[in-house]
Amino acid sequence: MATYPLSEAYVDGDVLSAAAYNATNEGINDLAIATFNAQTGTTYTLALTDAAKLVTLTNAAAITLTVPTNASVAFPIGTQILLYQGGAGQVTISSSATLRSQGSKLKITGQYGLAGLVKVDTDEWVAFGNLAA
Numbered sequence: 007m008a009t010y011p012l013s014e015a016y017v018d019g020d021v022l023s024a025a026a027y028n029a030t031n032e033g034i035n036d037l038a039i040a041t042f043n044a045q046t047g048t049t050y051t052l053a054l055t056d057a058a059k060l061v062t063l064t065n066a067a068a069i070t071l072t073v074p075t076n077a078s079v080a081f082p083i084g085t086q087i088l089l090y091q092g093g094a095g096q097v098t099i100s101s102s103a104t105l106r107s108q109g110s111k112l113k114i115t116g117q118y119g120l121a122g123l124v125k126v127d128t129d130e131w132v133a134f135g136n137l138a139a
Contacts, residue, residue, distance in 0.1 A: 041060070042061075043060070044062045044064070045063050045064070046065055047065065047069070049070050050063065050070075051071075051072040052072065052079065054079050057082075057086070057087060058086060059087060060089075060090055061087060063095075065094075066093055067095045068095045069093075069095045069097045070097075070100050071098070071099050071100065073099065073101035073131055074103070083125050083128070084124070084125060084126075085125040086122060089120070090119075093117060096113055099113070099123070100112070103130065104127075104129055105132075107132065107133040107137055109137075109139065111137035111139050113137060116138075119135070120136055121137055122134050122135050
């Protein structure tokens with residue numbers, strides 16, 4: 007039975023092996039179902055294991071989330087990390103690497119706010135979502 011790369015189209019009548027079928031769906035659920043990393047302190051530095059996760063940051067006091075430089079933690083370019091402020095303590099995103107966002111906003115807007123980070127270069131990240139100055 008033939009297998010097809012994802013770049014090729016399937017046509018009516020094609021029969022896929024289980025492996026070929028699974029390959030067509032590989033990664034789809036990785037985006038739909040996030041694994042959580044719950045943090046309850048007032049500081050947290052991202053770790054390589056946070057890639058493609060939802061980091062929940064819950065505390066009554068202000069929280070500083072640090073994005074490490076590439077020299078400390080070599081996240082692959084394209085890494086995406088979601089951030090959720092679960093408590094009243096406002097989350098501020100900090101780094102010695104370059105952090106970019108619309109309007110230079112690097113604080114999650116408030117409790118239940120959701121933001122994200124995407125690594126776009128060796129020491130450059132873009133923050134997006136519910137952000138304030």
